[in-house]
Amino acid sequence: MTATSHLSADEIVARVFPEDGGPAAVPAHLAGCAVCQERVARLREAWLLDRGAVSGYMDGLAEPFWTAQAERTMEEIRSSVAPRAAAPGVRPRLVRHPLLAFGSLAAALVLVATATISHVTSQAPAVRNTVAERPTPSSVDRSDEELLRAIDRVLDDSSLAHLAAEESL
Amino acid sequence: MAKVLNFPHRTDGETSVTEEPRLEDDARARAERRKFEEGVRERVVAGDVDAFEYFVTTYQKRITRFVFTLLRDASDADCVAQDVFVKAFRALGEFKGESAFETWLTRIAINTVRDRIRRRRPVVSFSELRDLDDDDGPELPASFDPADGTSPERDLLSGDIRRRISDALVTLSPRQRSIFVMKHYEEKSIAEIGEATGLDEGTIKSHLFRAARKLRVCLEDLR
Numbered sequence: 001m002t003a004t005s006h007l008s009a010d011e012i013v014a015r016v017f018p019e020d021g022g023p024a025a026v027p028a029h030l031a032g033c034a035v036c037q038e039r040v041a042r043l044r045e046a047w048l049l050d051r052g053a054v055s056g057y058m059d060g061l062a063e064p065f066w067t068a069q070a071e072r073t074m075e076e077i078r079s080s081v082a083p084r085a086a087a088p089g090v091r092p093r094l095v096r097h098p099l100l101a102f103g104s105l106a107a108a109l110v111l112v113a114t115a116t117i118s119h120v121t122s123q124a125p126a127v128r129n130t131v132a133e134r135p136t137p138s139s140v141d142r143s144d145e146e147l148l149r150a151i152d153r154v155l156d157d158s159s160l161a162h163l164a165a166e167e168s169l
Numbered sequence: 170m171a172k173v174l175n176f177p178h179r180t181d182g183e184t185s186v187t188e189e190p191r192l193e194d195d196a197r198a199r200a201e202r203r204k205f206e207e208g209v210r211e212r213v214v215a216g217d218v219d220a221f222e223y224f225v226t227t228y229q230k231r232i233t234r235f236v237f238t239l240l241r242d243a244s245d246a247d248c249v250a251q252d253v254f255v256k257a258f259r260a261l262g263e264f265k266g267e268s269a270f271e272t273w274l275t276r277i278a279i280n281t282v283r284d285r286i287r288r289r290r291p292v293v294s295f296s297e298l299r300d301l302d303d304d305d306g307p308e309l310p311a312s313f314d315p316a317d318g319t320s321p322e323r324d325l326l327s328g329d330i331r332r333r334i335s336d337a338l339v340t341l342s343p344r345q346r347s348i349f350v351m352k353h354y355e356e357k358s359i360a361e362i363g364e365a366t367g368l369d370e371g372t373i374k375s376h377l378f379r380a381a382r383k384l385r386v387c388l389e390d391l392r
Contacts, residue, residue, distance in 0.1 A: 009385045017353055017384065019377045043388065046330030051354050053331070057243070058234045069233070069247060070225045073254045080255065081218050 005029065007036045016044045174209055174223035199269065206270045214262050221261070225254050228271060232278050238350045239282050239343075241335060249285050253278045268364055275351075275365040283343035330388070337387035341380050348373055349380040 007015070007030060015030070030036050212220040232253055237246035256277050257264075264273055338346060348366065351357040357365070362373050 009388060010382070013381050013385045013388065017349075017377075017381050019374050019381065042330060046334055047353070050331045050334050054234070054238050054354065058230070058237060066226075066229060069229055069251065070222065073225050073229070073251045074219075074222050076251065076255050077221060077258045078218055080259070 006033065007039070012036070012039050012043055015040045016047055174220055203266065203269060207266055210261060210264065210266070210270070213258070218258075221254075221258050224257065224270065224274075228274055229254070231271065232274060235275065235350070235355065236278055236282055238354050239346055240285065241339060245285065249278070249281050253281050256281060272361075272364050276367070279343075279347045279366060282347065286343045286346075333387055334384070337384045340387065341383055345376045345380040345383075348376045352377060 007027060011027060030040065206224075209220050209223050229250060233246055233250040236249045236253070237243065240246050240249065253274065257274055260277070264270070338349065341349060344366070348362055348368075351362045351365065352359075359370050359373055362368070363370060366373070368376075
């Protein structure tokens with residue numbers, strides 16, 4: 001920077017907001033330039049006013065505001081603690097209400113059973129299809145089936161004869 | 170409300186709950202406060218929830234001011250300050266006393282504000298606080314709009330720059346904003362900022378530099 005050039009915006013900001021906390025070195029130009037001094041002063045003043053506005057606003061909050069804020073905060077904290085404190089009491093409450101506990105258990109079992117039955121039912125057609133797709137039974141299988149049918153017929157006849165005997169009595 | 174614990178300020182060997190501290194040595198006073206607060210912390214962790222009210226009443230003004238400076242929204246600041254204490258209460262068991270309680274609380278405040286900024290509506294500048302106050306109910310007083318009173322033109326100019334500083338601040342990233350506010354509004358040292366943010370000196374200075382550059386862009390026509 002030459003002695004005649006004005007401070008850049010960076011330099012003005014650095015004058016007001018030094019990074020390391022200590023006062024920044026005063027550029028030679030600033031010492032003799034009323035325009036730059038005015039710009040630095042204006043920015044510093046605006047910043048101090050902004051800081052003062054924040055402080056002023058906070059200082060203007062009346063004591064009831066702080067009391068209310070503290071009460072609200074503590075209420076929220078207490079309410080957040082309450083459910084946690086109740087958690088260990090879940091088991092005794094169930095023991096105190098056995099009907100509720102067993103009712104819930106029964107409802108759960110019914111639900112599981114319903115789900116299982118519907119699951120099996122929905123798979124039944126697939127099973128039938130699988131059976132239908134099996135290869136045709138061999139001659140040995142066919143003779144076995146005929147034998148079984150003959151036994152069925154004999155059994156049917158004997159049961160009818162037995163019923164007829166009972167009716168005659 | 171339960172009886173609030175008070176830090177026992179020492180006066181000539183006596184214990185008082187009303188008089189201001191008269192300790193010559195600040196470091197000693199800080200050490201005594203830390204010890205006292207450790208006792209309160211232990212009580213809270215042991216289940217004495219009401220004891221936490223000591224922390225709320227002791228630090229609510231500082232935390233609310235810090236949050237308000239960052240957010241520039243009175244209603245948000247009130248809510249966030251409350252959140253900070255609730256979070257602190259929940260995490261109190263994890264606080265091991267490596268730093269002062271206030272520093273730990275400030276760290277929670279920074280994180281809470283950061284989260285708030287990320288999911289908040291467009292920021293309301295401080296200059297618009299007067300409008301906000303209409304909706305905030307009777308608890309929040311009218312906004313403070315200072316002027317140095319030397320001349321209407323100068324007031325107008327200062328007001329404009331101040332508004333632009335305020336608007337520029339809200340364009341900073343949450344971390345930059347926190348660091349900038351701690352440095353230039355709360356006059357914390359770099360070491361204190363480092364303790365509160367967990368960042369090293371170089372990183373803090375880098376954030377301050379970048380924040381100043383953004384401010385410069387916003388105040389370009391000061392040239």
